[in-house]
Amino acid sequence: MSEPTDLSILDLRRKFADKSLSPSEYWLALERHIATWEPTISALYAYDPEDARRQAAASTARWAKGAPLGALDGIPVTLKELIATKGQPVPLGTAAVELIPAAEDAPIAARLREDGAVIFAKTTCPDYGMLSSGLSSFHKLSRNPWDPSQNPGGSSAGASAAAAAGYGPLHIGTDIGGSVRLPAGWTGIFGFKPSHGRIPVDPYYVGRCAGPMTRTVEDAAFSMATLSRPDWRDGTSLPPNEIDWMDLDINIRGMTIGLMLDAGCGLPVDDEVRDAVLAAAKCFEEAGATVVDVAPVLTRQMLDGLDAFWRARFWGDIMGLSEERRNAILPYIHSWAKGGADVSGVDAVRGFNQTIEMRKSCSKLFTEVDAVLSPTNPIVSYPAEWASPTNDPDRPFEHICFTVPWNMSEQPAASVNCGFSRSGMPIGLQIVGPRFGDMLVLRLSKAFEDWSSGVTNWPKPPV
Structure with missing residues (x-):
């Protein structure tokens, strides 16, 4: 028997509509479920169950009248801590930031509230969202529900942990180099980075996207109608669309699909990861696609250029802080950023130009x-206490080589589970589509999820 907290968005909407379950009843079950998990995985920030009960009660009244606000009315949702919500501080994952309440909702929060979603918490991230880790100088250490000794990845660390642990069906992360897909791969969930501008973000930054993190492709697809509504605050926001996000059927026969098993640089791919991705590619081949090996799109020069640019940009952001506040930043991040002080303006521009080469x-x-198709992550897992898979600030981006190019090219990409290691940890398959081919990525992901039957043995709360 599945637990009430395992219900999908569509399941919940049906139950809300036929009055076999109310948003309030579901929330109370979810609140109890979160209480069993949270002391172990520390996924949440600004968790407010009392306000969630109030929001759920208002939704219950609307459903009782047959007048929900929108498609996500009554659906509990978390937002990555970097996504502003009016009246709450945005710590950016670091003890260095002054806690000032946000003046307004960011676009994603605004869209969710318009549709009646129950925003019950933020989710944790590392300092400034600049690590693929659950380690932070501000938040408690977030852990992987599959094995709490292991890292959930990041920077959408809490979102991935919350989704894998079943904290409701929908969690929103952000992604500038893989921060939705990397943790999705390491926690077995589905993480979708849409085409740049498809989901408006504020503040905007080169390569920065937001996307749903869910247990199923269908839940992510359903959320897109809400999340993709335009917002003037993002100058790259795409115009209103007529996309039927739930039209997930696809005929793969005749397609040519590239298989990339070498990222061009960075960490070597673990044998277990390679084998799982090869097996996944075989499924596409058996469905009628032509699968061809493709060369890497990334080079060491591109990655090092990006590193120099990001260090310089970040050092510029923090150099105005007092020494006391700078020293409060996670030492790994501070050490990495300090290298930006020696990057000249010319070298920073040269580094930025490597994003164009990507x-x-x-x-x-x-x-x-x-x-x-490619691995999402090159390795199976790494310790919860580490700042990154190398744990070395001089080698900070060796794990993002399969994911970061698609941020710079603004193409949609997703991570879907394609198996488990001998140690029981999830392995992620990355699926990438052409720019604006968001539906293609979702359809291919859904097809693979159907072939593999998805994840059916989600981790259980600690006893």
Whole structure:
């Protein structure tokens, strides 16, 4: 028997509509479930169950009248801590930031409230969202529900842990180099980074996207109608769309799909990861696609250029802080950022120019293929206490080589579970589509999820 907290968005909507379950009843069950998990995985920030009860009660009244506000009315949702909600501070994952209440909801929060979603908490992230880890100088250490000794990844660390632990069906993360997909891969959930501008963000930054993190492809797809409504605060926000986000059927026969098992640089791929991705590619081949090996789109020069640019940019952000506040930043992040002090303006521009080279490389590949498959993460897992898979601030981005190019090229990409290691940890398959091919990525992900039957043995709360 599945638990009430395992229900999908569509299941919940049906039950709310036929009055077999109310948003209030569901929330109370979820509140008890969260209480069993949270002391172990520490996924949440600004958790407010009392306000959630109030929101759920208001939704219950609307459903009783047959007049829900929108598609997500009564659905509990978390937002990554970097996504502002009016009246709450945005610590940016670091003890260095002054806690000032946000003046207004960011676009994502505004869209969710318009549709009646129950925003019950923020989720944790590392300092400034600049790590793929659950380690932070401000938040408690977030852990992986599959094995709390292991890292959930990041920077959408709490979101991935919350989704895997069943804290409701929908969690929203952000992604500038893989921060939705990397933790999704390490926690077995589905993480979707749409085309740049599809989900408006504020503040905007080169490559920065937001996306749903869910247990199923269908839950992520359903949320997109709400999340993709335009917002003037993001100058890259795409115009209103007529996309039927739930039209997930696809005929794969005749497609050419690239298989990328070498990222070009960075950490080598674990044998277990390689084997799982190869097995997944075989499924696409058996469905009628032509699967071809493709070369990497990333080079060491591109990655090092990005590193120099990001260090310089981040050092510029924090150099105005008092020494006391700078020293409050996680030492790993501070050590990495300090290298930006020695990056000249010319070298920073040269580093930025490597993002353009990434875009060109990705675009060229998609003149030859319809989609790309690759590992999401090169390695199976790493300790919860580590700041990154290398735990070395001089080698900070060795794990993002399969994911970061698609941020710079603004292409949609997702991570879907494709198996488990011998140690019992999830393994992620990344699926990438052409720019604006969001539906193709969702359809391919749904097809694979159907072939593999998805994850059916989600971790259970600690006894």
